[in-house]
Amino acid sequence: MAPFPASGHPAAEAYLADGYERVVGMSSRFAAAICARLLRLQTEEGVSGPIAEIGAFEGRFFIALAHALEPGEIALGIDIFEWPNPEVRERFEANCLKYGIAPEQRVTIKGDAGAMAPAELLAHARGERLRFIHVDGEHSRAALSKDLALATACLSEGGLIVLDDMLHPGYPTLMVAVQDYLEANPGVVPLCIIDRETIVGATKFVLCQRDWFERYQAALLEIFKEQIWPLGADFEPHWCLVLSLDTRLAEIT
Known part of the structure; x- marks a missing residue:
């Protein structure tokens, strides 16, 4: 098995090692470590600004991302905060405080992202475009299509x-919605796939602007060289990396 990648942020590392699994949620620690490192890569490439998570729930993944921000950057946590009960917002706020994300580092937004206009989301982000958006909202084709449209409208250069x-x-x-989106938005391509850790901690797709693909991919090949599954992913005709804890190829005898 490949090792867990380093996130590149001491605070994120500490949270991932002793805190992540204590917060109720379903996102994998492997994916969180990779996404925290992607935020560091953006910083190294001169991409800065706020981030957002659609579907913050109790804050497991959100906290990891927030720890990977630079000073002065903020994280937006968006959720209807009604499932499984209205107290979920209180648990989100308490987890953020417990694990080191201060109120001035974040904005909590109660509402349906699918009904949100880009101008409204950008206003919450102090008028800045978002450099990183994690979409984990309602798991339906219609909802994902709306979330993708909102994310695209609010994304910064290099986001x-x-x-x-x-x-x-x-x-x-959900894959049908993604394929429809990619066909309608040729300027956006898959940068990499983050493989599942378990059936609960499932696969993530990372999308970037086409103009940034080669630049980011060159860095990923070095940063995640121990986590690269050799065959990659074929999006017909686009090809991208697959990052996995299990990088073996099938044995053919």
């Missing part, structure tokens, strides 16, 4: 969109 629960057996139609 990344990360889609959760891709290829999950419980949500097989």
